[in-house]
Amino acid sequence: MENPISYFFMSWSDPYLLLMTAAGTFAGVYVGAIPGLSVTMAVSILISFTFSWDTNEALALMVGVYMGGVYGGSRTAILLNIPCAPSAIATAIDGYPLAKRGEAGTAIGVATVMSFIGGLVGILVLAVAAPLVSEFALMFAPRDYLLLAVIGILLVGSLSGESLAKGVFAGALGVIIGMVGLDPLTAEGRFTFDSITMMGGIHYVTAMIGFFGVAEALAQLHHLETPAIKQKLERITPKWSVVKRYIPLSIRTSFIGVFIGALPGTGGDIAALMAYDHAKRSVKDPSRKFGEGAMEGLVAPESANNAAVGGAYIPMLTLGIPGDAVTAVFIGALYIHGLNPGPMLMIETPHLFWFTVGALMLANVFMLIFGLTGVRLFIKLVECPRAILVPLILILSVVGTYAIQNNVVDVYWMLGFGIFGYFLKIYGYQVGPVILGVILGPLMDVSYRRAIISTRESFGDFMLEMVTNPISALLSAALVFLVVSQTPMYKRWTNKRRSV
Amino acid sequence: MNEQRRLRPGEATFGYMLLIFSLFLLYNAFAISGFSSLSSPGVFPLVAASAMVVSALTIILKNRTAPQGEATTFSHRLRLFHSQILPLKPMVIYIAMVIGFMMVLEPFGFIPSALIFLFVSFWYLYAKGAVFALVLSIGSVAIVYALFRLVFKVVLPEMEWLDLEALGWEG
Known part of the structure; x- marks a missing residue:
């Protein structure tokens, strides 16, 4: 293998890759900050345009969008109390009260610097931990991948939605969508209804654009009358003395963020909420009361959600298991470019790993630059009416879907998923597990069948291996706990314990 | 997590529709290879479709115990559905x-x-x-x-009825 450092700095030294990373980060910051747009939506649509690109160029652009998008959500959370990204929900709790006090500039500046620190910690942990996890992952059997995938889908479903039942429904629906077409092992048709068009399956990017792009655009039609909120912002670069004061908390919560982000199924949103909770418990003398504009309440989630980006890359690159909806979309992008995320990715193409780490670091630097500049442009874009945004999102969704296979049937599927996704959203079902299911469904299917074949189709032996092998036993226990923790009985028991 | 949210117009009906859809998928999953073997191509679709049926049933049961919407008559519910969900x-x-x-x-x-x-x-x-x-x-x-x-060199649909090459235009 060539020197990893040369791959790390590839995106820094190649002007075109540098430009791609910068453009991606810029787009991410602004897409993440515009109400009605989300980073998942942006990456989903973007993937379809990068089919014919060189892998490095596509990765550089998408890494930038992801890093910038996670940060961008904080701006509207602070200014408008609208967390455009789920990872910015915790930011709004203290960020918006700060803006109401006329400290929006300082709040955005501090959020930017803390996001940078969080991103830095996340990337460093990724660089150190991923090669170790990858080696460990070589010990994983097919049944372990099955368990990990099920845990991932259930975690996303239960933590981000209204109920576990809705999360399970959404995840299972995604699995079914992912299995439409010919079976990869026996070439038997599954859910094809004898249609030749269906035999090729449903492209996952079609589902992604439908569920994230079109469904979100339709949901935004309810908010056409919402007036654009005018904001006054001048200086946003924070004073060094302010930054210095919060660095210890930032580093602490960054480690929380990177750990939570690295768990399959948990992303920046959970990381930010856990970090906020940690700050609330551990900071004895906050600048103000939490919930009323405490700077600590802003520092903790912003550090954690950007640290979670680096964390989320660990299971994605080493196990092929996405951490959340955005990383699920990223795995789709890697497949498109002929790469197979998992332990072998690190062995066969280590240069890609170091390139990704370098691009993430570069995107983190660009995030700091774009985050502290361009205030006027930002305000103009945030004020963009939804009546203009919605048709543009739909046009981009159509272009992106058509670009997958140059087939208008994909566009019809996309619209179908979009309308169905709209109803799911409006009735409290999360669409994230659907996408996780679409991506992980084929992996789960093949893993299960390999595992059952290895036991000569003995279900008893299959179950026995689930509890006797140390890794499988640990994962099975986590899965059982996850399901049990969602039962009313367990909730009643924990509530009783808390009250005691 | 807020389990006690008031049901939105059409939410209960949507739950039943999801159940019917899940049963349809379960039937089709069974049609792939039935219970022929534990590693057949139909096993995992059967598991996924069964999970959908069970979760749809759970959702329906939860909807029945959740605080109902403000509408009492069918026509009122329909009006609310058209005004709040699908105007x-x-x-x-x-x-x-x-x-x-x-x-x-x-x-x-x-x-x-x-x-x-x-x-x-x-x-x-x-x-x-x-x-x-x-x-x-x-x-x-x-x-x-x-x-x-x-x-980006993305292929976009061209005007079919002005496809000059298809019309024999070679210039």
């Missing part, structure tokens, strides 16, 4: 416009169909006058075309 204006009309756009996409090609779609969309949704909508739609299509067709 004719702009939702239904706009979805119809999107379907229309997709239907003319291939025969008309990207530029004319996108131009018309955007013009009508901006005019209908933004209501700032036809001239504003026209300028905005021309500008948007120009940027989208230049960026995606010329820079």
